[in-house]
Structures are given as C-alpha cells and as structure tokens.
Amino acid sequence: MNTTQYEDVSEQCSLAELIENIEQIHHRFTRDQLQRIKLLIHGLEPSKQIEASELIAYFDALNADLVPHLLKEEHILFPYIVAMETDSRSPPVSCFGRITNPIRMMQIEHASVKSLQEKFRKMTSDYAATHSQHDGHLTEIYAALTELDHDLMQHMHWEDDVLFPRAMEMEMQDNPSNINHSQS
Template identity: 35%
Template sequence: MATALSADTQVGVIVTHHPAAAAVFRHRRVDFCCNGRQTLATACAALSLDPEALLTEVLEAEARAEGGPAPRDWTQAPLGDLCAHIIATHHSYLRVELPRLALFIGKIAGVHGDEHPELAEIGRTFAALTADLEGHMAKEEQILFPMITSMETAAELNLSLPESHCGSVRNPIGQMEHEHEVAGGALRRMSELSDGYTVPEGGCATYRETYQRLHHFEGDLFQHIHLENNILHPRAAEFEASL
C-alpha cells in the first residue's frame, strides 16, 4: 500500500498510501482533504515547515502503527464498497453527532458566552455547516453514489452506461468538491475561534467535552473529505473515462 515519499508528492496521495500521515498532517495543520492535490513542499512553504522533517514524522508515526490492523486499501476496493463505507462510517456518524454537538455548543454558550463571545460565532458557524452537510449527504446518497455504483455495475455486466440528468460523473463531483471547500472553511474558522479547541481557564467539564467532541468531529470530517476528494472522485472520473 505504501508509496515513495518526497516533498514533490501531493499531500492527499501521501495520506492515501501512508494513513498514519493523517494524524501528523492534522497536528501540523496541513490540509490534506480540501487541498489534497498540493505538494508537500507547497503546503510546508505556506506553513513555514520543513518538508523533510515532516516526512520523518510521518515515517515515525507509520513505524509506531506497525503491528496493528492494516486499514483497507481504498485505492483497490470496488467503488461501490467505498461509497457504502462512507455512508456507514461517516454519514452515520454525522447524523448522530451533529444534533448532539449543537446541544453541547448551545449549553456552553449559554453558561460561558458572556466571558467567551467567540462561542456565539462558533455556534453560528456550526449551524450553517450542519445545514450544508445535511444537504450535501443527501445529494451524495441520492445522486453521486448511485451514479458511481451504476457505472460499476454496468461495466461488470457489460451493459451500456445508464443515462443521467447530470451528464458526466465529473459534474456532481465538481459540485461536491465545491461544497467540501465551504465545509473546510467552516472547520478552519471554528478552529481559529477556539484556538485549536483549547479549553480556556475556568472552562467546566462540559466545555471540555464539547471541545473534545468538536476536535473529533473535525478529524472525522477531514478523513471523510479525504476519502472522497483524493480517492473516490478521481477513481470514479478515471473509471468513467475508461468505459
């Protein structure tokens, strides 16, 4: 699964073939999901990081992960399996966690909002992101993912491609990636407002749990977008072109 690493490798490709890089990049604020096509050198230049030192961190993280269960190689799995995994793992998580997080954010804003006015903006940003994600998931499940699985099924059965009102699969992919950019901007804004989800002095246990949940939510959405932008979408477009 692993592939050679260099400063000229795209960060999304690095995470695809070296999954341990995801935690390292996230810690260093390297955007491997919405901007996964940038090279490591470009990403590091923007963040004043040394690409060679970062590659060393990735290899060290990979060494620590050895011996554990190997993640599935989504670059080789059937596209339908990847769509099903995204729904079962990431969409299901969002449908449970989004309303829970809204309650947690509202609670700490009500108690601590006077001392921490940034909580109100975090709440507004999260509410807008929630509405966007709900519509986004519906479009994926009702339009894009069925298009992809239909292409795969048609190829397996040697049938003609089913017609779609969307035309090429690249059209809904373009829209989904635009919406990913919007979601990524919301994540960056909430992280900035919360100083990387750092609980301020005097923050209660609920404050701490809220920020822990938001931090986990951010990581899950990073992985979710990575799977789509850097694996599912390019594979689907390439598959369509090969038919």
C-alpha cells in the first residue's frame, strides 16, 4: 500500500483497520529490517566490526528497545483498543487504568527510539559512508538503516498522531468518568 492510500485509509478507517495497517506494514517491516541489519552487521569482517563497534552498540540498543515494544503494542495495547472500539458500551477492564497510561509509556519508548535514530544519523553523517569507509557491505548497512529510519518515523507518526489520540478520544467519549477501569 503506498503512503497516499494509507493516509486516505487512516483518516476514514476504524481503529482496528488502522492497527491492522500498522502491524502489517510497519511492524512487519521493522522486524524484517532489524533481522536484515543484524545479519549484515554480523557479516562484517572482524576488523570492520571493530571500526563499527559504536554503530553495532547503538543498533543492539535499538533492537533491544524495539522488539519488546512491538510485542507490548501487539499483545496488550492494540487488542485493548480493538476491544474498546468493538464494544464501546461495555469497555474491557484493563490492568493499566486509563488508556493514556500505556499510550504514555509507548510515547516514552518512541522518544527513546527517536533519540537512538538521531545518534545513528549523527554518527553516520545521515547514513553516508565516507570515502575511507566506502565498502559495499557498510554501504548496504547504511542503506538498510536509512530505510528503517524512514519507516520508523512514519510508523511513530501513525501511532502518536493518529491512533493514540483517536483511542484516547474514544475512551473519553464512551466513558468520561472512566468508572470501569482500575487505576493501577
């Protein structure tokens, strides 16, 4: 699905459809790209791995942040949003209180990812291999990081600017006093 079609769909679609698009397009791409980059990095010659040790450390941190983040969205937050949308008269009871609680946590994690992305951009001069680094393997790693960077920015936009505000608005419209939710 191209981005323009995605924009049209997201403004008109249900939250369940938006979540499905996020999972099918962005979560799948993120997992695939993380695996691809990991293989590329571990395929570097040992001398290149030493040169790229800072890059490898940042990638490992990004990977360690993103994988559990995706799982929390897919197994906790997204199913709750779908259930809330499906039966607004009887919203599900949650272990996290108001939906703003896990959303706030996801946004904090998004900020952490954005910070790592900024460090990657700075460290790699916006993913441009220098003449001394110009090696096909490293160029391929930078290209893969660029693709991941662009997709993550789009991915976080759909969640932070479209999905999460709509979910919070739905919760407030359906249950302004939030009586049915425990305050943990």
